[in-house]
Amino acid sequence: EKGGYDYFMLKEIAEQPKAVADTLLGRIDASGSLTLDEVRIPPNVLREVDKVVIVACGTAFHAGLIAKYAIEHWTRIPCEVELASEFRYRDPILDPQTLVIAISQSGETMDTLMALRHAREQGSKVLAICNTNGSTIPRESDAVLYTHAGPEVAVASTKAFLTQLVACYLVALYLGQVRGTKWGDEIRDVIRELSKIAGEVERVLETMEPVRELARGLAHKDTVLFLGRHVGYPVALEGALKLKELAYMHAEGFAAGELKHGPIALIEEDLPVVVVVPSPRGRSVLHDKIVSNIQEIRARGARTIVIAEEGDEAVVPYADHLISVPATPTLLQPLVATVPLQVFACELATARGNEVDQPRNLAKSVTVE
Ligand code: M6R
Secondary structure, three states, X not given: OOOOOOOXXXXXXXXXXXXXXXXXXXXXXXXXXEOOOOOOOOHHHHHHOOEEEEEEOHHHHHHHHHHHHHXXXXXXXXXXXXXXXXXXXXXXXXXXXXXXXXXXXXXXXXXXXHHHHXXXXXXXXXXXXXXOOOOHHHHOOXXXXXXXOOOOOOOOOOHHHXXXXXXXXXXXXXXXXXXXXXXXXXXXXXXXXXXXXXXXXXXXXXXXXXXXXXXXXXXXXXXXXXXXXXXXXXXXXXXXXXXXXXXXXXXXXXXXHHHHHOHXXXXXXXXXXXXXXXXXXXXXXXXHHHHHHHHHHHHOOOEEEEEEEOOOHHHXXXXXXXXXXXXXXXXHOHHXXXXXXXXXXXXXXXXXXXXXOOOOOOOOOOOOO
């Protein structure tokens, strides 16, 4: 059932182009309009929404962090993202105009379920983004948008994450559409790129051998740091989480802008630091800032592993290892930039002799609080 792969995780990483394509299927029509009729929350209710709150755990939380950038930028609705386990304990401000989005692969995560129950008690509408048909979270929500990743067996989430991102982008675009947001060139570009993105993920998968080789060479290390800005920041967090759970290594993700506020003190000779670089096109300020962050850490001895867009010449002089990913609109970059980090963590786990599909101390779905 592993389809010829040694681990479910490898199979699931390889299935990502299909998972992404399946999650998009039938949801964007030929004219570029979103057809999310399955989201049964009536358009007039969605037009009244004045705040979006996303609750999730682990990898699904990272998808939520990325969704915040898309929702706020495309719809101008304020969006908060919170760890489901923290949410209800701080008496959050919720009312019928709040749309709560609960993201969960399994649909059984107790923290997320308790958060959505709390939100519904306060009168908020809850939309679930879920991969498991008929599971508890969608059953208890007002509406559900299913991700079509297919069953995810490995404890470490991979294909579910990419499809959660796709679902979040679709929800953000749909909210914009029902609220009559003016569809500028940027959104048209995003919709066009989304329909090609499965092919781009496939292209990333075809170029992963150097990443595996790099991972094998780092198997003896104790620590790996991850840096990112903007949507690259949650990607850095996700890269670090994968490494913790699979390789049992000390791994931390930081917002690159925070370096000087503390983490730069950690940099020492030959410390591997993965940096997720945003596209040099568009928001080039972000790009330039992260290039100077790479220079700063390299000057202090870090071994830089740079994930950057193909053709990004500016990073080349400062990258000890360069991992190129296809050009995409900035907000979609996590769909391609996360894949090398999954492969990296999986290969490191294998090199360290760890059980890839069943890391120690972890369960696939956490059904206790
Ligand atoms: O089933 P869920 O998406 O609700 O699970 C949430 C987390 O437990 C899950 O993403 C966990 O962090 C993964 N093991 C990460 O790879």
